[in-house]
Each structure stands twice: as structure tokens, then as C-alpha cells.
Amino acid sequence: MFVAATGYFLFSHYIYRRMDPAETRLFGRFSYAGFNWIYAAILIPSALWLPLTNAMVENPGPVLWALICASLYSVAIGTIFLFFALLGAKPNDRGRTWAIAGALGFGLQTVVLDALIWPAYFPY
Known part of the structure; x- marks a missing residue:
């Protein structure tokens, strides 16, 4: 988790301090505002994970899973x-x-550990 948190700060610093929003094109097509959608895709479900997991511990069910x-x-x-x-x-x-490098560290946590390994070790 420490690597993921450090990685988050590394890529966020670059995105918000080093990139010029007027010149940035994501995937050669989308404006800098596309980062808002990417961050939303990361932050909103991240905020839901722990309450959902807590609810699953209290009252397990396939919908919560x-x-x-x-x-x-x-x-x-x-x-x-x-x-x-x-x-x-x-x-x-x-x-x-x-x-x-920060995105890779963050990805190790979110893609490999959270999305692939965690569900395999804690199946419904």
C-alpha cells in the first residue's frame, strides 16, 4: 500500500504541476479534462469499496459481492x-x-492485488 500511495503522489504531482492543460491531449484526442474522468473512475469506486466490504462482512450476499x-x-x-x-x-x-513509475506502483496495488488476487482469495 505504501508503494501505491507514493505512486499516487508521483503521478498526481506530474499531472497537476508539470502538464500544461492547454497543450495536453489524452490519447491524441481528448483534452486535459479527461484526467477528471480517469480520477473519477479511480476515486469514486475506491471510496465505495470499504463500506461495501463492511456490509458484506455483516450480511453476505451475491449482490454485495x-x-x-x-x-x-x-x-x-x-x-x-x-x-x-x-x-x-x-x-x-x-x-x-x-x-x-508511480502509475506502475499504483497499478501493482489496484490491478494485480486488488482486482485479481483479492477476489480470488476471498471468494463469495
Whole structure:
């Protein structure tokens, strides 16, 4: 989790401090505002995961399990979009390298551990 949190700060610093919103194009097509959608895809389901898990512990059921998995998969998909958006980002400098490294660390937590391993070890 420490690696993921550090990674979050690394890529967020690059996105909000180093990128020029007027010149940024995500995937060669979308404006800088696309980062709002990517962050929403990560932050909103992340905020829902723990309350859903708590509800699942108190009253297990298939609907709650599906909602938990959907929230984890949404965060993973948002993280993948973030990673590829950073790969195509300008400027291509040392800050971008750190941002990509941070996204990889964050992705290790959200894609591999949370979306793939966690549901396998805690099945409904």
C-alpha cells in the first residue's frame, strides 16, 4: 500500500504541476479534462469499496459481492487508462518517468492485488 500511495503522489504531482492543460491531449484526442474522468473512475469506486466490504462482512450476499468486484475492476480499468495516458504525455522528461513509475506502483496495488488476487482469495 505504501508503494501505491507514493505512486499516487508521483503521478498526481506530474499531472497537476508539470502538464500544461492547454497543450495536453489524452490519447491524441481528448483534452486535459479527461484526467477528471480517469480520477473519477479511480476515486469514486475506491471510496465505495470499504463500506461495501463492511456490509458484506455483516450480511453476505451475491449482490454485495458483485458490487465489491465491480468497484475493484473499475479502479483497475481507471488505473490502466491513467498509465496509457501518461505514456503518451508531454513533456517527455524526467518527471514523466517518475509519473509512469508511480502509475506502475499504483497499478501493482489496484490491478494485480486488488482486482485479481483479492477476489480470488476471498471468494463469495
